[in-house]
Amino acid sequence: MKDYKRYIIAVSLLTVSFLYIFTSNETGVARIFVNLLTFAGIYGLAAIGINVHFGWTGLLNFGHAAFMGIGAYTTILLIPHALGREGVVIETGLPLPLAVIIGMLAAALLGLILGLPTLRLRGDYLAIVTIAAAEIFRLLIRDFEDITGGVYGVIQFSEALQSLRPNFITNLATSIEVSSSQLWVGVITWILIIFTLLFLNRLQKSPWGRALRAVREDEDAVRALGKNAVWLKLQSFMLGASIGGLSGILLAFNYGTLQVSTFVPVLTFYLWAALILGGVGSLAGPALGAVIFWVIISGTDSLAEIFFENANGQQLAGVRFVFVGLLIMFTMIFTPSGILGKKEELLLDIK
Amino acid sequence: MTSNKLLSVSSLKKSFGGLQAVNVDSLEFSENEITSLIGPNGAGKTTFFDLLTKFQNPDQGNIFFEGENVTSFQSYKLARLGMTRTFQLTRVFEKMSVLENMQFSGSSVKNESISRSLIKGKSLNNFEKELEIEVDKILELLNLSHMKYSYARELSGGQKKLLELGRALIRKPKLLLLDEPLAGVNPKLAEEILDIIKNLSIEGINIIMVEHNINAVMKISERVVVMAEGKIIADGEPEAIRNNENVIEAYLGKVNE
Ligand SMILES: Nc1ncnc2c1ncn2[C@@H]1O[C@H](COP(=O)(O)OP(=O)(O)OP(=O)(O)O)[C@@H](O)[C@H]1O
Numbered sequence: 255m256k257d258y259k260r261y262i263i264a265v266s267l268l269t270v271s272f273l274y275i276f277t278s279n280e281t282g283v284a285r286i287f288v289n290l291l292t293f294a295g296i297y298g299l300a301a302i303g304i305n306v307h308f309g310w311t312g313l314l315n316f317g318h319a320a321f322m323g324i325g326a327y328t329t330i331l332l333i334p335h336a337l338g339r340e341g342v343v344i345e346t347g348l349p350l351p352l353a354v355i356i357g358m359l360a361a362a363l364l365g366l367i368l369g370l371p372t373l374r375l376r377g378d379y380l381a382i383v384t385i386a387a388a389e390i391f392r393l394l395i396r397d398f399e400d401i402t403g404g405v406y407g408v409i410q411f412s413e414a415l416q417s418l419r420p421n422f423i424t425n426l427a428t429s430i431e432v433s434s435s436q437l438w439v440g441v442i443t444w445i446l447i448i449f450t451l452l453f454l455n456r457l458q459k460s461p462w463g464r465a466l467r468a469v470r471e472d473e474d475a476v477r478a479l480g481k482n483a484v485w486l487k488l489q490s491f492m493l494g495a496s497i498g499g500l501s502g503i504l505l506a507f508n509y510g511t512l513q514v515s516t517f518v519p520v521l522t523f524y525l526w527a528a529l530i531l532g533g534v535g536s537l538a539g540p541a542l543g544a545v546i547f548w549v550i551i552s553g554t555d556s557l558a559e560i561f562f563e564n565a566n567g568q569q570l571a572g573v574r575f576v577f578v579g580l581l582i583m584f585t586m587i588f589t590p591s592g593i594l595g596k597k598e599e600l601l602l603d604i605k
Numbered sequence: 606m607t608s609n610k611l612l613s614v615s616s617l618k619k620s621f622g623g624l625q626a627v628n629v630d631s632l633e634f635s636e637n638e639i640t641s642l643i644g645p646n647g648a649g650k651t652t653f654f655d656l657l658t659k660f661q662n663p664d665q666g667n668i669f670f671e672g673e674n675v676t677s678f679q680s681y682k683l684a685r686l687g688m689t690r691t692f693q694l695t696r697v698f699e700k701m702s703v704l705e706n707m708q709f710s711g712s713s714v715k716n717e718s719i720s721r722s723l724i725k726g727k728s729l730n731n732f733e734k735e736l737e738i739e740v741d742k743i744l745e746l747l748n749l750s751h752m753k754y755s756y757a758r759e760l761s762g763g764q765k766k767l768l769e770l771g772r773a774l775i776r777k778p779k780l781l782l783l784d785e786p787l788a789g790v791n792p793k794l795a796e797e798i799l800d801i802i803k804n805l806s807i808e809g810i811n812i813i814m815v816e817h818n819i820n821a822v823m824k825i826s827e828r829v830v831v832m833a834e835g836k837i838i839a840d841g842e843p844e845a846i847r848n849n850e851n852v853i854e855a856y857l858g859k860v861n862e
């Protein structure tokens with residue numbers, strides 16, 4: 255398939271799904287959109303991180319939720335916050351930008367720790383270790399209640415971000431009747447996506463990006479040519495992890511509270527769904543995939559009525575994932591490299 | 606033990622389960638030579654190459670390169686010292702263009718660093734342009750110029766062999782280890798590859814080559830080493846090897862027990 259055709263498909267898919275949401279909701283369309291685009295942006299950013307791992311380097315990371323989680327917890331615990339349910343209130347903290355950078359570095363450090371022992375081995379080891387590490391991380395966060403708030407989570411940290419909200423965002427939010435804090439998170443998310451993509455575009459076209467592609471294809475050949483494949487993989491792993499960390503921070507600000515239950519394994523698999531839909535290896539694919547994923551998530555309520563009268567939450571969730579599953583199947587059959595992916599890039603060669 | 610030879614090994618051993626794949630007491634390679642390593646299938650030639658280049662770890666023994674004990678070096682370090690190998694089963698980067706295959710091989714580790722790639726961005730293009738001139742020369746030499754922008758997987762088997770050779774050449778190696786460079790290559794192309802190898806040798810690149818094509822081996826080599834069941838059974842000038850009883854026996858099978 256020609257490149258421009260892929261973009262036509264992408265644009266028409268988006269148009270159709272947005273129109274569908276417009277027509278199927280009589281009230282609160284703006285709210286639904288802001289919610290959808292914010293979540294989609296955050297998931298998209300996280301999926302961009304997995305794309306650096308898998309799409310660029312062939313690394314199988316099934317524990318992305320842990321990178322998002324460690325980014326979020328590190329940053330949030332460094333700024334003023336309160337631990338949930340009668341926990342401590344901490345009124346001082348680092349400035350937000352600094353805390354965010356440290357949060358991303360913490361995610362990269364976790365990547366280094368997980369990568370060092372496993373990236374020398376075959377690809378499946380990394381997959382197993384990342385799944386396990388994500389669960390260990392979640393359980394540790396849950397059990398170290400004194401620091402992390404445990405199952406009660408962390409609250410009252412949003413001010414650090416919301417105090418930076420410009421007036422025009424607040425005014426805009428009021429006039430279109432959406433949550434001003436979510437609109438602000440959404441705007442920041444998409445700005446960060448653009449910056450991340452520009453940054454990655456520069457890297458992908460650089461000799462470093464080329465070296466990663468070589469690693470993805472044949473590590474032994476890379477070694478034979480005097481290049482340190484393990485180090486290249488580690489760098490890629492840390493870079494993708496820190497992007498995951500950033501998205502985790504945004505996710506926390508979007509919810510307004512930090513809950514350990516956010517970083518469950520299924521989160522990682524939603525991100526993979528977004529990546530596969532959008533196109534492995536393509537730059538903007540993951541973000542597009544995440545939008546489509548969230549259109550399905552937010553748009554299926556009315557579709558669910560075809561199957562159930564007055565569907566309850568559980569039935570809705572079921573129907574949603576039937577649709578996600580169907581869409582992934584159709585993608586795999588008709589354009590196996592995803593909507594924006596290149597055919598050459600797909601073949602799942604795992605390092 | 607050290608040696609001022611280009612490459613030498615001492616009591617190098619590797620076994621797979623009960624099978625002694627390589628068992629070489631001592632072997633030295635000197636400068637400015639084309640040495641061929643021959644022997645029946647399964648003799649241990651590729652495994653020997655793997656040990657020399659550290660793609661596999663020896664069970665015991667030492668490897669010296671330019672007098673330095675490199676036994677504990679990782680494969681990419683050895684390659685940086687100037688030891689470049691090709692593979693019996695060609696390993697080109699199929700999803701990269703011929704040009705990219707070559708550029709990747711030729712680009713310096715420094716330019717490939719993430720920080721430099723980020724900071725320098727487009728100004729790295731100058732290095733890449735210089736590299737491309739180099740690439741063009743080698744592609745010309747290997748008759749691959751017309752495939753420069755094709756994906757490597759679009760090349761024929763023989764062309765992939767050439768690309769792999771080119772990818773090794775752009776690294777300006779001191780020692781080139783070629784594992785069956787003529788396998789699956791038509792006679793005319795084989796002649797061309799032989800000429801190229803000969804010229805490389807004249808230009809001062811040392812060559813060790815595993816090859817089953819005996820005529821080619823005899824024609825091009827200054828020295829032939831014969832391996833069977835992991836051991837070196839003969840070592841000498843082509844003429845002497847051709848008439849060596851042991852060699853004939855190893856290749857044709859024992860005439861009587
Ligand atoms: N990874 C491995 N595991 C087990 N046995 C192996 C392995 N690699 C090689 N061998 C065995 O070691 C012996 C030497 O194999 P090697 O590939 O070195 O032979 P070769 O001389 O290169 O043969 P050919 O001319 O067919 O390429 C063979 O008997 C082979 O079966």
Ligand SMILES: [Mg+2]
Pocket residue numbers: 650651652693
């Ligand atoms: Mg062999």
